Amino acid sequence: MYRVAIVGRPNVGKSSLFNRIIGKRKAIVEDIPGVTRDRIVSTAEWRGIPFEIVDTGGYIEGDKDIFAPYIRKQIEKELDLSDAFILVVDGKEGITPADQEIAKILHRTDKPVYIAVNKIDNPENEEVVYEFYELGFDKVFPVSSIQKYGVADLLDAVVEDIPHYEKESIKEETKKEDRDLIKVAIVGKPNAGKSSLLNAILGEERAVVSDIPGTTRDVVDTLFEWNGQKFIFLDTAGLRKKSKVDYGIEFFSVGRTLESIKKADVIVHVIDAQQGATEQDTKIAHLIQKYTKPAVIVINKIDTVPPKSEVLNRIKNQVRERLYFIPYAPIVMTSAKNRKGIKQLLREIIEVYNQAWKRVGTGQLNRAIKQILSLRQPPSYQGKPLKIYYATQLEGKPPCFLLFVNYPEGFKEHFVRFLENNLRTVLGFEKAPIKLLFRGRDESRD
Structure with a gap:
């Protein structure tokens, strides 16, 4: 799938833009430089075209942060992994040496690069974007990831540059239902x-x-x-x-x-x-x-x-x-x-x-319960014997079994654990948890 990496120095709003693009709060957003240290990958969609979007750690010039070497390595690795880059800069602070350093790295690739001049909360302030053309890229967009301003124009440019063959293969890929993930x-x-x-x-x-x-x-x-x-x-x-x-x-x-x-x-x-x-x-x-x-x-x-x-x-x-x-x-x-x-x-x-995900037949399940009860009968409840009439497996996972009994409240934890452990062994759920639900039958109390 076409991959777009968001890069930039700390605290310019990369994670806010990432969250805005994917439409939910996934990356941690905090007003502290360097909050995002890992590359976070998610799938986004714009104009019906899905693509991968990557939020990278904030680039830190020199060794001012103990994580700087790791983060720099992550960004440089994206030069090979990603198909395009969004360089986020702070429109209120202007160009910084760190912005220029990142731009030098991005100039090593011939892949599309978009400059997102963030924190432009008012259209009247758009003129500040012209300064950022000095970074050497011609696709510069004023945006406010918090107020959603300008993000649509940025994404229009991104999906427009996705090759036609990529768009077609992506559409075909997303049509396939992958239940085995x-x-x-x-x-x-x-x-x-x-x-x-x-x-x-x-x-x-x-x-x-x-x-x-x-x-x-x-x-x-x-x-x-x-x-x-x-x-x-x-x-x-x-x-x-x-x-x-x-x-x-x-x-x-x-x-x-x-x-x-x-x-x-x-x-x-x-x-x-x-x-x-x-x-x-x-x-x-x-x-x-x-x-x-x-x-x-x-x-x-x-x-x-x-x-x-x-x-x-x-x-x-x-x-x-x-x-x-x-x-x-x-x-x-x-x-x-x-x-x-x-x-x-x-x-x-x-x-x-x-x-x-395993399912067992009702007959197999009830035979297993009968076999287990031959080893140990349930205790009495209020002077009356507890009975299990039959059981069935419910839909979904983990495996959940509904047992019809005379007194659901009489089945205490120690006996339930005994049933669970033995059912796992007999039915082949040794490596999976199972749930037992107990339901009473009114006619059994007559």
Whole structure:
């Protein structure tokens, strides 16, 4: 798909323009330079023509920011990946040395470049745009991403320059319904190696990686294909303890992470091998359980611990014991640094996804319940025996089974867990969560 990258120095309004183009608040917008550190990719549409739009980290001249080298590298990588560029500048500040430095980089490509002179809130101030022709590009547009002024003219120019053959192929591509796309949310506490893991999967330095907790503050969507299977990976900001989250950027990051968990098909929960499962990891796993999400537990950074089977088994057992309430989630041990365990991780994601979509016949389901009840009968309730008459699987995922019983309120958590665990084993849902719903039958109480 045709790809357009938004570039520029910090705090000129790149993320605001990105959000305006895609029509929703996806990139974090805050009046602090350098808020966006990663490349955020989304699909936009204008005049019926879809295209990819990329919000890059703010370019920082020199080494004034600890993330400057990473961000500069991300922008330069877009020279190869993107088909066109929108250079956002601040109309109120005029041309700065950083703007000139970015323009020099963009002059290395013969791809279309559009100058968006942002923060022009009044048409009477449009004359300030003429100064920006000095940057050497002839497509200069006054815009206000906040007030939506001038954005339509900018997008008209962008889609007009998309080659005809690209437009036709894009239209055909969007007509195809792709039901096999797996949405994967990568979650975990800060500095567990989530971005490194994503980069190892993709084979490129896609997300900014550093040893500084909280580097990733946006949710980064990335389309990826492996062995014919398509994925969208969401590399989310690390979830911190509530007491350590201030209102502002990190507050929104945590909110985005929770939204990603809700929307994802599969959750990849990344745990640091050196630390094992911590209290914060148990809280994250409880969210996975709360939203009944298929999950893969990744014990990352195994290159940092002794490569002995007894050590690795001890770490694995500690994680399994601490996260006992999501027993269905398979555990994969990885080294993102050495790309070890990546293929196994991808295979497990596909497997748990397929199990989460699996359906069983009503006859098979009821035979399974009868088999399980032969092992252990439900307890009595108010002096009367509990009965399960029959069950059926409901539509959707994860697998949800409706059980018709005499006293729904009598089925307590410990027996429900017994049913769930055994149904997963008997029906082949070992790696997927299942939900049981109980409904009473009035005639059974006569």
